[in-house]
Amino acid sequence: MKKLTALLMLCGFIALTGCNTMKGAGQDIQRGGEKLENAAERHD
Template structure:
């Protein structure tokens, strides 16, 4: 029973860490897109 609880805790932690990584990558890509849009507007 203790092993099962430990395994579930480890799996839950890994899942949360994965979600944070994907979220952070999405925010970085969004900021990059905004910078490109701003640059294009400045050079019109």
């Protein structure tokens, strides 16, 4: 039972870490897109 609990906790930790990483990547991509959009608007 202790091994199962430890495994579930480890899986939960990995899932939370992955979500934070994907959220950060999404924010970086969004910022990059906004900069490209602003640059395109300046050159119109």
